[in-house]
Amino acid sequence: MPNTLAPEANTREQILKTVGFSILIPGLGHFLNDRRGWALFWFASCQITLVLGLILAGFTQLDYGRTFGLGGTDLIFFLIPEGGNFIVIQLIARMYDSMEFGGDFPDAFPLRNLGYILSGMSGVLAMFGAAHAAGQALAKGHPLPSNLAVKPITAGRAALFTLLCPGLGHWKTGRQFKAILLGSSILSLFFLGMALGDFADFNRVRHPYYWVGQMFMGAPGWLTSLVVSGRNFHAVMPYQDAGLLFTTSAGFFNVIVALDAFHRAEHDWLTAGAKPKEEKA
């Protein structure tokens, strides 16, 4: 007896391919699922934010990456979160060098933080774009009945709403209690962490590892970082480590919330009567 609440094997395989291609080149997964408009949107938005961010920060993002390879070769350039936009960051890492010359001129790029946010956004958007493409693959493999009065949102869209605001994806799937609980909890943790660090702890230069987690806070985190751009620690604060832990954890918790929103929306989609395409024919 097949599990009716999981996509059919063919669709699951298609979803897996879609996610893989979307990470390689944002938009490619959509393109393979005949969503040309979305493909263009994701490709353009991820590449424009990446290139603009790199230019604004003088390609200093590349200082935070590492190369890996067999036998001393530089096969893969590993940089998160920009690595979510995989192929293009590989090409750029081989074509350009950081313009900071090992940190000799830290004031040379006044819009460095904006550049970091934009290039980081590119990688995070590419990952969530892959989730959106997975939702499109599910919708293509398991179309909803045309006579449905209220159509559920696609799983990928639920994940994307979480990136706009924690809990929003759950709200859109009709889970108001979870939306309010998750949204208020994660936002409170994030802003409490920012306050403990005197609103200076969202800083890639000073805390590059924590910064990766903080970037997954999505739009609230990105906007906060831009608003407090330029703030620095003036003393060692007693709870700044807790602040860093809280802000970074809030970002990673948001990823779990997005996964849950995706999973619940997928469940709603399948229970709403979506059937595999083969059965409908």
Added chain:
Amino acid sequence: MTNPLVMLLLLLVFSFVLAAVLSCYREDDKSDILRGIVRRAMLFAVSVIGFAAVAYFTSGVVLFPA
């Protein structure tokens, strides 16, 4: 210098959010989520306090004996 009471309060806040995220991931029903939050938050907070106590006494007795 940090205050142990403030640290305890921060631990409880973190435990609550961690428990809320985990409970919402595991459950979809409001009452199950609420029950899960209390259980998981207590479990996490007590575990961390236990580790802290062991570290404190180990530090005082083994690493820096009188």
